[in-house]
Amino acid sequence: MENLLKVNKSYVLLVVLCLTFQFSFAEKNKLFVYKYEGSPKIEVNDSLKIVKKGTVLDKHTKLIMQREDLVYIVNENGDVFELFQTGTFSYKELLAIKPITTKSSFAKTYFSYVWKEFTNTDVLRRDKSGVVYRGDDIILMRYPADSTKIYNNEIRFEWDRIPNKEKDYYFLLRHKDTKTITTIGTPVNTISLMVDGTLLQQGNDYEWAITETKFPNINKVPFYSFHILSNDEFKDVKANISLISADLKNMGFTNSEVQTAICEDFKLCF
Incomplete structure (x- = not known):
């Protein structure tokens, strides 16, 4: 009886391993x-x-x-x-x-x-109005996307509108190292900030979020992160950008489409 149990356990383990391999193989070959x-x-x-x-x-x-x-x-x-x-x-x-x-x-x-x-099957949930959710949190942020690297003198933040909303949105900007938070109220769904060495500086990491209240519980606010490339950091990636740009142009992309593709798909915006 003991030997039979060992055989059954070995068989079950083999089946699980085979199914895991098949699933992994199928996922990778998409x-x-x-x-x-x-x-x-x-x-x-x-x-x-x-x-x-x-x-x-x-x-x-x-x-x-x-x-x-x-x-x-x-x-x-x-x-x-x-x-x-x-x-x-x-x-x-x-x-x-x-x-x-x-x-x-x-x-x-x-x-x-x-x-x-x-x-990736682990996608965010979006309701019929187009608003994105992660768990129970509403994710309004659209651009810059989470974990984006940016090289630009001006960053335009954009987010989804909430249908029938009349009160202000609150834009939160947090310095990732100092944790300093700047809050700006606005009735529209976009705001532009200059990389001028005051709020935004080259070479630094930041986080941003949109909330419906002026004083939210920061521990429960879902933030998106982004890094502003310094001149030296951009020089390091510029050669690679030129190479991938050539490949994308061979596919029929225009210069504008190349920038959009690299920004949206690779999260490197310039």
Whole structure:
């Protein structure tokens, strides 16, 4: 009987390990659409859906391409695949596409990071009005996103509006090291501050939040963090930015779209 229990326990452990491996393998082998042109679609369980940036492609989907369609697909390793042929492509066929050549190892790091962001299942909850929640906290902040690095003389903070709200929002800016907090009331959903060495200084880390009350419980306020790059810090990343910019331009991005993509996808805004 004791030997039988040992066998059963070993069998259960083996099954758990196999399922864990299969789940991990499936997660890692997801693809997602980074850029598209035209009107490509995916077929999921006999229903058609329009492809968007961030659309996940896996073994349950088929990609349907028409004559004018073009898609750029990214995998976990940061490889980029270009597809412009007409037809219906299974997940297996997409995996067989040869990746396009990038100009630097930084480009693969960039796309690998973006892959993790787009395939992350631990997403914030958003209600019908568009307001984002994390647990029981309302997350109004839109830009700069959490953990963003910024190189600019002026930072424009933006947040979601609360429907039918008439009273002021309260913008909170906290220096991450000193914990000093500046509070500004405003009836609109945006505010701009200069990086002039007073409230905002190059090379420093800050946090910001939006609340509905002037004196909130700071311990319960969800903050977003950001770092303002110094001139030297920006010089260190400028070469890599030029390389990834060249790759994005090869995909058809304009200069403005390149800046937006790197800011939104890699959280490096300049």
